[in-house]
Amino acid sequence: MRDFSADHRWLSLNTATVRKQGSLLEIIEACARHGIRAIDPWRDQVAAVGIDRAARAIRDAGLDLTGYCRGGMFVADSALRTEVRDDNRRAVDEAKALGTSCIVLVAGGLPQFSRPGSAPSKNIEMAWSQVHDGIAEMLEYARAANMPLAIEPLHPAYAADRACVNTTKQALDLCDAIDPARSGMLGVALDVYHIWWDPDVMAQIPRAGKDRILAFHVCDWLVPTRDMLNDRGMMGDGVIDIKRVRAAVEAQGYAGYSEIEIFSNDWWGRSMDEVLRTCIERHKTVV
Amino acid sequence: MRDFSADHRWLSLNTATVRKQGSLLEIIEACARHGIRAIDPWRDQVAAVGIDRAARAIRDAGLDLTGYCRGGMFVADSALRTEVRDDNRRAVDEAKALGTSCIVLVAGGLPQFSRPGSAPSKNIEMAWSQVHDGIAEMLEYARAANMPLAIEPLHPAYAADRACVNTTKQALDLCDAIDPARSGMLGVALDVYHIWWDPDVMAQIPRAGKDRILAFHVCDWLVPTRDMLNDRGMMGDGVIDIKRVRAAVEAQGYAGYSEIEIFSNDWWGRSMDEVLRTCIERHKTVV
Numbered sequence: 132m133r134d135f136s137a138d139h140r141w142l143s144l145n146t147a148t149v150r151k152q153g154s155l156l157e158i159i160e161a162c163a164r165h166g167i168r169a170i171d172p173w174r175d176q177v178a179a180v181g182i183d184r185a186a187r188a189i190r191d192a193g194l195d196l197t198g199y200c201r202g203g204m205f206v207a208d209s210a211l212r213t214e215v216r217d218d219n220r221r222a223v224d225e226a227k228a229l230g231t232s233c234i235v236l237v238a239g240g241l242p243q244f245s246r247p248g249s250a251p252s253k254n255i256e257m258a259w260s261q262v263h264d265g266i267a268e269m270l271e272y273a274r275a276a277n278m279p280l281a282i283e284p285l286h287p288a289y290a291a292d293r294a295c296v297n298t299t300k301q302a303l304d305l306c307d308a309i310d311p312a313r314s315g316m317l318g319v320a321l322d323v324y325h326i327w328w329d330p331d332v333m334a335q336i337p338r339a340g341k342d343r344i345l346a347f348h349v350c351d352w353l354v355p356t357r358d359m360l361n362d363r364g365m366m367g368d369g370v371i372d373i374k375r376v377r378a379a380v381e382a383q384g385y386a387g388y389s390e391i392e393i394f395s396n397d398w399w400g401r402s403m404d405e406v407l408r409t410c411i412e413r414h415k416t417v418v
Numbered sequence: 419m420r421d422f423s424a425d426h427r428w429l430s431l432n433t434a435t436v437r438k439q440g441s442l443l444e445i446i447e448a449c450a451r452h453g454i455r456a457i458d459p460w461r462d463q464v465a466a467v468g469i470d471r472a473a474r475a476i477r478d479a480g481l482d483l484t485g486y487c488r489g490g491m492f493v494a495d496s497a498l499r500t501e502v503r504d505d506n507r508r509a510v511d512e513a514k515a516l517g518t519s520c521i522v523l524v525a526g527g528l529p530q531f532s533r534p535g536s537a538p539s540k541n542i543e544m545a546w547s548q549v550h551d552g553i554a555e556m557l558e559y560a561r562a563a564n565m566p567l568a569i570e571p572l573h574p575a576y577a578a579d580r581a582c583v584n585t586t587k588q589a590l591d592l593c594d595a596i597d598p599a600r601s602g603m604l605g606v607a608l609d610v611y612h613i614w615w616d617p618d619v620m621a622q623i624p625r626a627g628k629d630r631i632l633a634f635h636v637c638d639w640l641v642p643t644r645d646m647l648n649d650r651g652m653m654g655d656g657v658i659d660i661k662r663v664r665a666a667v668e669a670q671g672y673a674g675y676s677e678i679e680i681f682s683n684d685w686w687g688r689s690m691d692e693v694l695r696t697c698i699e700r701h702k703t704v705v
């Protein structure tokens with residue numbers, strides 16, 4: 132496993148981590164101030180400043196991109212299916228324009244939450260099936276653009292409202308079904324927050340292998356967790372043995388960035404500089 | 419699948435559902451008023467009225483017992499291990515005195531939460547190992563008392579603080595490892611709240627089979643869930659297709675009670691009679 136203690140050259144910042152503190156351009160400036168070499172921006176943050184300005188600022192700062200958040204939300208009423216397809220194709224076009232390494236896919240949960248306006252449903256098996264079909268369709272478009280797709284299994288706490296792909300095994304089963312040739316265009320984004328509890332994850336990471344591990348995300352699981360979505364912890368403040376997971380991922384040959392993604396009402400309330408300083412310190416000590 | 423629409427003879431009430439509204443004796447009286455034939459009491463509720471009075475009240479009311487909540491919390495510092503063992507043996511003795519069908523086991527998460535006073539740890543693999551050893555030890559005692567143990571896999575949201583057994587597969591792997599002969603003394607308690615999201619559960623329920631399905635619990639998953647522990651929903655108010663899971667369980671020959679267990683700040687704020695009336699109505703319509 133690589134030694135992160137001396138510097139933070141392998142730290143990437145998911146820009147949601149400081150989304151309340153400033154625009155994407157301000158975040159990019161802050162990364163330059165702190166010597167952060169890579170980011171993973173969100174579509175709404177890019178849209179807010181305009182994709183041309185965003186792309187130029189990223190290029191000018193010399194930043195690597197470790198992903199683009201996010202595509203997916205594949206589960207929807209049939210009337211909305213074309214809209215979903217087109218939305219995901221736009222995500223591919225934007226990712227291409229930005230020059231990112233992959234698009235992170237959040238599968239979508241039940242249709243009423245995945246794509247509001249869809250009729251309420253409790254049929255999770257239908258959701259799984261729509262996710263399969265949606266990824267397969269998006270992959271054709273992404274393949275033509277040479278833009279890899281990274282399925283992110285989310286913690287089962289989000290099965291209903293954000294993603295019905297909740298284990299690494301399930302994400303890899305989708306990869307096997309949709310891209311059996313392992314073309315390199317479909318893989319997974321592994322976030323310790325979502326997978327740390329899984330008794331099967333240490334068997335699944337070797338199954339993924341280097342070619343299917345497209346991104347590695349870190350934050351921490353707090354006890355108690357006071358908000359299901361926005362109370363994620365700074366690395367070291369929770370219960371996750373992050374090094375255990377990173378060691379397993381790197382044992383497969385993963386040599387990319389360790390991306391910090393923290394949705395936290397607490398950290399959103401602090402200054403951008405304080406958050407980034409803390410990220411850097413924890414990256415060196417507990418990641 | 420059995421038709422529950424005509425009556426509620428197969429409804430059992432987990433007494434935590436109305437724990438804030440009255441003592442165990444008052445709950446037993448309310449069950450009599452509402453024609454509820456079975457309960458699953460908690461140890462603290464039994465202790466509060468005294469086990470002899472509790473046992474007598476249960477007998478006098480002619481109630482069946484569908485479990486006893488709870489044994490477990492096996493993860494602990496070695497200095498606390500004897501205390502844990504003795505605590506679980508007392509649970510067996512109490513269960514025997516009450517005449518219940520099984521003890522529900524909540525495995526325990528990391529030691530600092532499972533047994534406060536234990537040193538903080540992030541080692542979930544060690545927690546898994548202690549759970550295995552703790553169940554194996556407790557089973558010897560339970561076997562002598564002819565008291566079956568039901569491992570309840572809890573939702574992965576509780577992996578850190580309540581139970582590091584989070585899938586039906588994991589619980590059944592423990593059963594296979596500890597009781598390979600399928601003696602009938604070790605099985606699982608399946609609660610739709612904990613397992614509904616799992617893409618593997620429909621394959622695991624047949625693996626469990628009739629002899630290892632010792633209890634079946636229902637409530638619902640609300641969106642949003644405002645409290646990680648105490649915002650569980652009344653059946654029908656959330657996203658779980660309860661009948662899908664019950665059908666799978668009954669296809670294995672399960673013919674016992676459907677036990678309602680709802681931890682909810684909302685429902686704890688209503689009258690006991692309103693809660694029980696609602697439970698009965700939902701049992702007939704959505705369970």
